[in-house]
Amino acid sequence: MTILRTDYAQPLPVERLAAAAGMSLSSFHQHFKAVTSLSPLQFQKHLRLIEARRLMLAEGASASSAAFAVGYESVPQFTREYRRMFGRPPVQDVRVARGTAIAA
Secondary structure, three states, rough: HHHHHHOOOOOHHHHHHHHHOOOOOHHHHHHHHHHOOOOOHHHHHHHHHHHHHHHHHHHOHHHHHHHHOOOOHHHHHHHHHHHHHOOOOOOHHHHHHOOOOOOO
8 A cells, every 4th residue: 555655646557566565466456455445546546636636725736737746647537537536527626625616
């Protein structure tokens, strides 16, 4: 898990994670999912999205710069995944979180 937390913005082959844990690939995947209820790739995606949200809220990063900073190569893909996780597209979510949402 340390590798995932420190290298979340880099492509991380599950084989590397399994080797670091001293497990076979299938055993690692099974244990990881039992502990986190997510696959290693899903967990990495969650870490990336949480960090991107933090960058936008705490540091004022734009959605595109946050997306690239956490390892996304496609802003539309980032926006889709962000919306799935947080329920709103990035810009709208940041506005709501800051209390600056425009009343409809």
